[in-house]
Amino acid sequence: MADKTDLKKTLDAYQAKRDRFRIVDVPDLRYLMIDGHGDPNGSPAFTEAVEALYPVAYTLKFAGKRELGRDYVVMPLEGQWWAQDMAAFTTSRDKSRWDWTLLILVPDWTTPEMFAAAVEQVRAKGGPARLGDVRLETLSEGRCVQTLHVGPFDAEAATLARMHDEFIPAHGLRRTGRHHEIYLSDFRRVAPEKQRTILRQPVEQVEPVEPAKTSAGPD
Structure with missing residues (x-):
């Protein structure tokens, strides 16, 4: 039996430091996905x-x-x-207006046939109510800016403001995909x-610049 793989450690796209923005090229990755809407806090739909x-x-x-x-x-x-x-997410934090997709990364050897068999196994055991809404899909994010936030989710706003309003435009980038x-x-x-x-925020280059790949900040 081979050693157990931990993709958090082997994938560069899962490396980040606190309060330090980094430009990273995220490869196409395969995920289990399920969609929802509204405030995640105490929400039956989220659960x-x-x-x-x-x-x-x-x-x-x-x-x-x-x-x-x-x-x-x-x-x-x-x-x-x-x-x-998007102000409902970044500044006003009106969670009742949020849309979301929850994901779990799976290894690239996971095939549609393996996924279908797994769903049927879970269903045979009296699977959860939303089992039929789970899908296997490849996510293509490409170039992104990311950082590590430590603290409550509702304290993210200041970090996101620095990312969106300072770091991204300063590096000739603009936001493209979903937060x-x-x-x-x-x-x-x-x-x-x-x-x-x-x-993490997907971005695209709009101005030719030659930035360093990380921002100033504590290691």
């Missing part, structure tokens, strides 16, 4: 979405170990967040002030 993702993720892990001899660490929950007016968060801490078990979250 049901999480409950649908994890059984499939763990079933895929065990199938890969059993059938392919390849073991890996199940990746943390991630989320893409957006709103028709992406990677929850390195389990927010059900970790105190808000200790939560570690990678904040």
